[in-house]
Amino acid sequence: MPALRVPKREAELAKRKLKKLNLYDGKRRPKREGEFVLLPVIDDPTIHKLGYEVLETELHLRPERQIYRNLESVLAERLTPEELKYLRRYDVVGDIAIVQIPEVLEHRADDIVWGLRKVHPFIRVVARKGFHEGAFRIREYSIIWGEKRLETVHRENGxxxxxxxxxxxxxxxxKGERYRLAGLVRDGERILIPFAGVLPYALVIARYKNVKIxxxxxxxEAYELGLENIKLNRKRLKGEIEFIHGDAFEILPELPTYDRVMSPTPRGVDALALTLSKAGRWLHYYNFVGEADIEEFRERIIDECSLQGKECDVRVKKVSDFKPHVFKVCADVRILG
Ligand SMILES: C[S@@+](CC[C@H](N)C(=O)[O-])C[C@H]1O[C@@H](n2cnc3c(N)ncnc32)[C@H](O)[C@@H]1O
Known part of the structure; x- marks a missing residue:
């Protein structure tokens, strides 16, 4: 994603100007580089006309932890400091808040709902989350407050x-991961996304880049929702999305190779050989790996590359915590030849 290289003493002024022009990208953090500051900007032709050097660089995303702190401070009115320690991270999807309430806080469920509604006045449903089930990775939920529905429209990355x-x-x-991938993609690429769900990756990438996905x-049901999502966003998308309903293990062998393959692989499924075989220049392969097994995972990918006669550079990045010492990771595999 682009950044402006601005002398340190001009950085504050430049940042204000960029914000005024709606060109500043608040999702990423600026970075000091000697006597310069790299200011994150959105990908727009105007950034080349501001008199500063434009670089392509990876800047860190801002943490999204602030909202959790807000809930904690609101609930401090009703929960003891000891109880507050048991508060878990929660999610907001559209107008639905999704919470985990541990047993020790069971008697505080109403207070937690009250706190969530105070921090997020727009929510209409509070649901408690259970586990992901089956190959489609659908979670069990129970609605503990509000309208009896789990359907909503979520806004993210434009x-x-x-x-x-x-x-x-x-x-x-x-969300941050989708934004990171959108930043790596170049206009004109042909991209394959198996395990595409309701199309969050495809939509975010097509929103920012003129690509064929x-x-x-x-x-x-995920497929039907995905088709609706293409319609819902039609006017916003720079790229095109073709959506196929079917089993990736049957469909992919019939498809050509693509510049880039992104595999948000369901947990417990091994699609490495399949997805790598369809990748011409890049594969982004998601998996769940124990802290101690990350190097082994990297070596397995390198071995698979050799088996397929590909020379690859493999970097494995932790994307999120899954459970203690186990991470969701993304292997960014660059195919050199
Ligand atoms: C981890 S989810 C990711 C979904 C989506 N990419 C997202 O990030 O929201 C994996 C998806 O793969 C789908 N899936 C599971 N097995 C599949 C298969 N054999 N072929 C195609 N899709 C499959 C599931 O239904 C689910 O939507």
Whole structure:
């Protein structure tokens, strides 16, 4: 994603000007580089006309932890400091708040709902989350307050995503990851996304880049929602999305190779050989790996590259905590030849 290289003494002024012009990208953090500051900007032709050097660089995303602190400070009115320690991270998807309430806070469920409504006055549903089930990775939820529905429209990275949490997988915490991938993609690329769900990756990438995406999803209900999402965002998308309903293991062998493949692989599924075989220049492969096994995972990818006669550079990045010492990771595989 682009950044402006601005002399340190001009940085504050330049930042204010960029904000005024709606060119400043508040999702990423600026970075000091000697006597210069790299200011994150959005990808827009105007940034080349401001008299500063424009660089392509990866800047850190801002943490989204602030909202959790807000809930904690609101609930400090009703919960003891000891109880506050048991508060878990929660998610907001559209107008639905999704919470985990540990047993020790069971008697505080009403207070937690009260706190959530205070921090997020727009929420209409509070649902308690259970576990992901089956190949379609759908979670169990129980609604503890508000309207009896799990369907909503979630806004993220400049797109609208219709989801129904009772029918299809969706994870709002991957927002930063989707934005990171959109930043790596170049206009003109052909991209393949198996395990595409309701299309969050495809929509965010097509929102920012003029690309041709082919996405594949097996869950019929996720597929139908994905089709609705293409319509819902039609006017915002720079790129095109072709969406195929079916089993990635049957469909992919029939498809050509693509510049880039992104595999938000369901947990417990091994699609490495399949997705790598369709990647011409890049594969972004998601997996769940124990802290101690990250190097082994990297070596497994290098071995698979050799088996397929590909020379690859593999970097494995931790994307989020999954459970103690286990991470959701993304292997960024660059195919050199
Ligand atoms: C981890 S979810 C990711 C969904 C979506 N990419 C997202 O991030 O919201 C995995 C998705 O793969 C789908 N899926 C599972 N097995 C599949 C298969 N064999 N072929 C195609 N899709 C499959 C599930 O229905 C689910 O939507």
């Amino acid at each position: 797109v609208e995503i219709k989801v129904d949490l009772s029918k299809a997988f969706f994870n709002p915490r991957m 082919t996405a594949v999803e097996l869950n019929r």
